[in-house]
Amino acid sequence: MLHEALKYKTALNRFARENFMDSPLDEDWAKAEALHGFLQEFNEATKAFSADRHPTAHFFLKMVLAIRLVLLDEAWNSNELLNAIANAMYTKFQKYWAQPNMVLLIAAVLDPSQKLDLIKFYFYTIGENVEVKMRELKQYMRRYYLEYEKIVRCQSLHVFIPPDEQDTSEDTFICSPSGSGQLCGKRRVEFAFEQFASQNSSAHPERSELDAYLEDPRVPKRADDSINVLAWWKKNADAYPTLSLMARDFLAIPVSTVSSESAFSAAGRILGKNRTSLSPETLEALVCAKDWLIGFNDEEEGEPMTGKRMFDSEDSDDE
Template sequence: MLVAALKHQKAFELLEMQDKKFVEELNKGRGVPSIQDWDYAKSVLPFLEMFYDATLRISGSSYVTSNLYMKEVFALGRRIQQYRDDDDLSISLMASKMKAKYNKYWGNAKTINMLLLIAVVLDPGHKLDYVELCLVNSFGVEVGGELKAKLSSCLHSLYNLYQGADEGNQDDTLSQPSPSDKAKDIYDMGLYRRSTGRKSNLKSELDRYLNEDCESDDKPLDILGWWKVNSNRFSVLANMARDILAIQVSTVASESAFSMEGRIIDQYRSSLTPKMVEALVCTEDWLKGDFFSSLAPENFEELEKVEQDLILSEDITCSVGPVSIALEDD
């Protein structure tokens, strides 16, 4: 709306001179926009566009977002710092308040979620070097280096956990060896290494993945498609990527982040039980996704029926519990 208003600044100025009712209506509030107001809007517009664009990118509900947030979030922190040093006092104060809120979630290196950092490492276009670059630029060389070491340790621990589960699944699927196979076991080099404690010099999937060149950023990368194609080379990492990249970075879909309509509770929902309201609020935005405004109204009778069934099942469970205990005592 601010973009559209700035495009029609001249029109508003002409309307102010020609339409007295327009001026009278605006004077009931804060009055007609002054030259200073227009200048302030122009100066703050790039700041607000930065937040809007970042929200659209990392709050999507139909694509992977856990590998995209780092560039947006850390760039926001740097821009906020730049605006905090602005000569305009009003912009500087606004940026200072935003910086305090930003630091609450992203300013403390000790509270950063390692799983979110691992998600960026699993992006073949970024990997570990990119994460290190962002951490060093944001927290300094010393703290950034400590975070990288912690990330590397967590990454290898998680990889070993998935590798153990993958090897267990493979062992379950192996058939019993035949007598001829048992006779060959004494000449098996892998068996010899395991019995003597010697390990192969082959690099792990994780090391091979990290040592390979990053994918080109000339065109958008389908990260899920990439892992699907390369799952034969990186079977363990593909399983990790499947689970970790499914994490949504934002708890609110971008379709609702700048809309008040999705937060209005109608007469039907205001009569629901707290448990049902909690379930609906937590899932509605993501279920509706991009077609948020095009959905038909919910079938409230069906929702009420489901709610009644849940309440009935809870009542039955509570009533059956004491009876079963009494029977056991007899």
């Protein structure tokens, strides 16, 4: 409203004069312009948080830091109105956002362009003990990782291996009586080497997926300062099978409830007072078809796909 009013300031003043109405004074317009600049930052954050066609959980931390920076800006001290508004908002900000949810912090870490560096920067900026907070975050991540590792292990046990592709270790190292002594000796050496290597590697355990992901360098962003995080995890699912499963769940967490509320409002527009005889199956088909068509158009325009559709796109093609 303020944006449109400032755009047509001259026209509104002229309309008020021609109709003998009171028009805002110059100082009123100055207050409106200052308030518009103050609220502009929060308008961008609201649009980012309420998006429903791409994940939002991984960049909430940057938006929270941006909001905090705006509220603490000393430029508002010169304006009595904005100073009072900023102080009241910062009080609420400290109440709800001073200690962010640990799950959302993990979602931020699962952005390959951020990882732990953004979390360290966040705690450093708000004046928290970085080492203590990072230790707590890593403990939570390892707990979740171990739980998801169990899920991946259970899924791998149910994978069917055809008999002709199964490994028969007994045939590998048992020499036939008619076999040559050179070939038999080579197999024995290989078997002994494998045993020695397995025993020696137990003293130096292999890095887990989580350790490898956190220690690897961050993925650079594109020129437009964006990265398709879902596409990255889909591409690297073979390298990080457990973490990709975590990313699918954690990145699907909406920061705002607007996206879920819009789904119900869409159904309300389809099934209204003048259209009440639709069966549940027809209503479900209309809602799903609308969502699929919108997602298809987003994909054509180059916008990122939603979480589950991104991971399931290959499966649907195979079917």
